[in-house]
Amino acid sequence: MKSHSPHNISFSLSSMQYFFLKLLFFLLINQNLYGFDKKQIIVDADHALFKNINKGNILEIYFSFDESTLNYTQIDNKWIANLIINIEIFKKRDKKIKDLDFSISHTINHIDSIQPNKFYQSAFQILINDDAVSFNANIFDKENSNNKINFKSQLNEIDLTRGNNYISDIEIAYLIKNKSQNSFKSFVKDSIEVIPNPSRNFGKDNKNLYYYLEILNLNEKALSNIGIKVFVKDFNGKKIISENYNKILNKNTNQLFGMIAVNNLINGEYILEIIFEDSMGVYMLSKQKKFNIVSDFIASTNSTKLSNIEFLKAKISIKSIEGLDEEFKIIKHFTTGREKRNYKKLISHEEKVDFLTQFWNLIDSDPSTIENENRVETMKRVGFVNKKYSVGLKKGYETDRGRVYIAHGKPDEIMQDQYDGDIRPNEIWRYHSIEGGVIFIFCDVNGSSNFRLIHSTHSNELQNYRFIERMRR
Structure with a gap:
């Protein structure tokens, strides 16, 4: 009988055999080894587009991460989670014009201090051209590349049809306060700190909605006495909250921000609308943004x-x-x-x-x-x-x-x-x-x-x- 050296024996699997072998293994075991039993990043994302005074636009992208869904590594006496955020900017016909990577590190004192649904915020500013129409955000856990999530969003077109007047997107925020030494740099806008609410959810502990936007290139007459109407509407277009006031702006202060109490709203989806009028009450510009009430109560005496x-x-x-x-x-x-x-x-x-x-x-x-x-x-x-x-x-x-x-x-x-x-x-x-x-x-x-x-x-x-x-x- 002819003997065979073990070194001369070859063994290979076709891709189809490989698939069935994996399928058999999957069906036989009862351990949760795949997919959903690994951590899945929970993150909310939002964005706002602002006009750059010199050239192009500034895209601000806001994130909030559930810290319990990240993977941590102990370094000295701290626990650190690292994320990679890849931002792709596209113009028409899905032509990519920018591809950027950002790193985020989140540090906690001890792994036992992690709590589900405890979020921390981050933000990025990207200079883009006027021809940008959409962006794609890919978020990866650096310690586990399978722990990832993706966001895609369209950008609002910059409207300069009414002369050079310009109003930015509305940024929905948890809080707006004066800048301090402890302010997070990415949230600072001149003398104030705008802490974004990427989920745009309010209720329970978040009963006040803060908003921020910018308006540019109004003439001196318009700046001296501008009328502002702020509405909250339901999805049937019914006005639930209405505020009217006049404001004096100047060339050095193009910011508009304020707060609306939303604790009397029932659960559902709403639209925040801000309208600018001149001193004669003639419409100039407007912006809208959706938000949600998610608390489980109806704030009514009944x-x-x-x-x-x-x-x-x-x-x-x-x-x-x-x-x-x-x-x-x-x-x-x-x-x-x-x-x-x-x-x-x-x-x-x-x-x-x-x-x-x-x-x-x-x-x-x-x-x-x-x-x-x-x-x-x-x-x-x-x-x-x-x-x-x-x-x-x-x-x-x-x-x-x-x-x-x-x-x-x-x-x-x-x-x-x-x-x-x-x-x-x-x-x-x-x-x-x-x-x-x-x-x-x-x-x-x-x-x-x-x-x-x-x-x-x-x-x-x-x-x-x-x-x-x-x-x-």
């Missing part, structure tokens, strides 16, 4: 008398018809065919509010509380998938991964495979407690980064046991 269904209806009714239609798009996968047909027939705002109120009320997990826990949890999941799974113009909840996450929550296990061989990038999600254990297989079948569901063992989902054919390149 609030304790509201039933849970009245409270629910009050929260839903503040939305515009477009907002109501979007909420139905989110829940339509959980509705019957008859419910879909019935909603399609509805026209008025009141009819759609009543439909959504009835839908959520029927699945209220705890009618003894004033809050509808199922709706709150669903909207939290929507916020998560919109940040993580949005692709192009498609919002996260419109994708297959987003839909499954909203329906079933965080997977118990997730396997990600970006192997660049015979198969396309894919993800396999596993839930242990559903129907005795189910999997969902998603694949980037067309290279667009929109992972489609190609197979599931869930009884109500797509079942295609020849799914591997769709995964081949």
Whole structure:
């Protein structure tokens, strides 16, 4: 018998065999090794565009990070988390014109002092040209490159059609105060410190909304007596808060800032609008920005008398018809065919509010509380998938991964495979407690980064046991 030297034996796996080996390993083990059991950065982001006096514009990008979602390294007696933020600036047709990297370090005294939902803020200023139309922010945990998140945003076009008059974007802030030696440099604007609120959420401990903006190139007559109207409107356009006052500006002071008490607003989405008029009351310029009230109360003397269904209806009714239609798009996968047909027939705002109120009320997990826990949890999941799974113009909840996450929550296990061989990038999600254990297989079948569901063992989902054919390149 011919003997073989072990050095002459070769062993190799095709990419398809490699995939099945990983899949088998994934299905056999019961340890949560992938994806959602690793820390996921929780971060809010916002931006404002200001005109640079000399040339171009200044883009300010604001971030707030949940410190409990970062990875820390002990150095001496301190614990330090390091983040890398990559900012890409684009002009029309997605042509990249800037690519910048920034580093952030966050230091705490002891790892045991970390608290969930405790945020710290940071900000960056970038000089950009007038042709910039959008930016992309990629945020990475330096200690764990898999812990990352991405934001994309359009930039407002600089409007100089009314002569050279210019009004910046509105910056929504937690607080505006006089500059001091302890002020954070990136938050300082001349003699004041503007502490941004990237989430634009208010309520509970944040009952005052601060705003900041800049106005340039008004003539001397306009500067001497400018009329300012500040409105808070709901999404139906109804004015909830209205303030009017006159202000004298000068060439050396182009800042406008103020504060509005929002503690009397119920939960929902609102619009802050600021309008500038001349001394004759003629419209000059205006800006708008959205913000949210997220506290679980209605600040009214009769609030304790509201039933849970009245409270629910009050929260839903503040939305515009477009907002109501979007909420139905989110829940339509959980509705019957008859419910879909019935909603399609509805026209008025009141009819759609009543439909959504009835839908959520029927699945209220705890009618003894004033809050509808199922709706709150669903909207939290929507916020998560919109940040993580949005692709192009498609919002996260419109994708297959987003839909499954909203329906079933965080997977118990997730396997990600970006192997660049015979198969396309894919993800396999596993839930242990559903129907005795189910999997969902998603694949980037067309290279667009929109992972489609190609197979599931869930009884109500797509079942295609020849799914591997769709995964081949």
